[in-house]
Amino acid sequence: MTNAANTELVDMLEQVWGSMAALGASLGETEWKAPSECPGWTVQDNLVHITALERFILGDPLPSEDLPDNLPHVKNDIGRSNERWIESRRAWSGADALAEFVATTDARIAQLRSLDDDGFAADSWTPMGPGTVAGLLGFRIFDSWVHEQDMRGGLERPGDLDSAAARFSTQMMLDVLPYVVGKKVGAPDGSTVVLTLSGPIVLRAAVAVSEGRARPVEPVPELPTVSVSLASDVYGRLACGRLDPDEAVVTGVVAIEGDIDLGGALVHQFNYMF
Numbered sequence: 338m339t340n341a342a343n344t345e346l347v348d349m350l351e352q353v354w355g356s357m358a359a360l361g362a363s364l365g366e367t368e369w370k371a372p373s374e375c376p377g378w379t380v381q382d383n384l385v386h387i388t389a390l391e392r393f394i395l396g397d398p399l400p401s402e403d404l405p406d407n408l409p410h411v412k413n414d415i416g417r418s419n420e421r422w423i424e425s426r427r428a429w430s431g432a433d434a435l436a437e438f439v440a441t442t443d444a445r446i447a448q449l450r451s452l453d454d455d456g457f458a459a460d461s462w463t464p465m466g467p468g469t470v471a472g473l474l475g476f477r478i479f480d481s482w483v484h485e486q487d488m489r490g491g492l493e494r495p496g497d498l499d500s501a502a503a504r505f506s507t508q509m510m511l512d513v514l515p516y517v518v519g520k521k522v523g524a525p526d527g528s529t530v531v532l533t534l535s536g537p538i539v540l541r542a543a544v545a546v547s548e549g550r551a552r553p554v555e556p557v558p559e560l561p562t563v564s565v566s567l568a569s570d571v572y573g574r575l576a577c578g579r580l581d582p583d584e585a586v587v588t589g590v591v592a593i594e595g596d597i598d599l600g601g602a603l604v605h606q607f608n609y610m611f
Contacts, residue, residue: 340453343452343454343457346474347474348501349500349502350442350445350446350449350477350478350481351442351446352501352502353485353497353500354387354438354442354481356485356496356500356502357384357387357438357484358438358439358442360485360492361384361431361434361435361438362435364380364431364492365431366430368380368492369381370431371491372491373487373488373490373492374491374574374579375484375487375579376578378423380431380487380488380491380492381426381429381434383485383487383488384434384438384484384488385422385423385426385429385438386422387438387442387481387484388434388437388438388441388442389423390477390480391441391477392441394473395444395448399422400422400425452470457470457471458470458471461473463476464476475509478502478506479505479506479509481502482503482505482506483506485497486570486573486574486579490574490579495570498537498538498569498570499537499538503569504538506573507538507540507572507573508540510576511532511540511542513609514530514532514553515544515551515552515553517603518530518551519549519551520551521609522599522603524551524562524599524603525546526548526549527546527547527562528546528562528599529544529546529558529561529562529563530543530545530562530563530599530603531557531558531564531565532572533564533565533567534566534567534568535566535568535569536568537568537570539569541557542557543555543556543558561595562595562596562599563594563595563597563599563600563603564593564594564600565591565593565600565603565604566591566594567590567591567592568590571585572607575591575604575607576607576610577608577610578610582605582607582608583605585604586601586604591604
């Protein structure tokens with residue numbers, strides 16, 4: 338990666354964290370404790386989660402808080418680790434959680450701004466296994482933006498839907514489309530799928546299935562097997578498991594043309610997160 342690309346990643350992190358901080362600064366305590374779109378978490382819990390991961394990256398140890406056994410939203414060991422951070426701040430006020438978030442993200446941005454290209458190329462943990470510092474930043478942009486949207490969704494305060502971080506995160510979700518079409522849906526050979534995002538981010542992606550493999554295809558076919566159209570924020574909610582696919586179809590926020598059965602299966606399998 339070039340130095341300009343590394344700087345752009347840090348800029349996006351700073352932007353999305355700034356958007357989260359600005360949202361937090363406008364909230365009262367009742368809003369901080371309101372349910373969010375992330376299962377089992379309040380608005381405050383989402384912010385604490387982002388703080389926690391950045392503190393972990395900065396070298397802080399995992400809290401040792403005991404957790405209740407009956408947490409249906411905790412699915413695995415990573416989820417339990419995340420929940421320990423949440424539990425350690427459960428009694429905090431929203432203002433205190435925000436202060437820690439701002440201090441932590443400021444420190445993280447300062448650290449990243451001090452890196453040269455070798456620093457960005459250094460080995461690093463990532464959610465997908467061993468990687469680089471620059472590679473980790475992509476995941477941190479995505480995670481932060483998704484949880485900002487969880488906060489905003491719970492509060493019914495839409496925002497940050499067409500920023501650089503929003504576009505980066507949406508493209509990460511679109512990059513998974515061949516996996517969804519080929520592996521999760523199992524679309525038959527010869528199928529072509531076109532996904533159109535109608536806004537705030539306007540994008541089109543196409544996938545073709547051949548010899549048992551689904552691959553991105555350009556140019557976008559004029560007469561695909563199925564075409565699915567929806568708003569970019571709705572797509573994000575479906576891909577992250579925040580919106581019930583049946584609700585999306587019934588309410589008409591998703592439009593399907595062509596093979597209705599294949600399109601319906603695709604909408605029901607957009608969620609690749611958990």
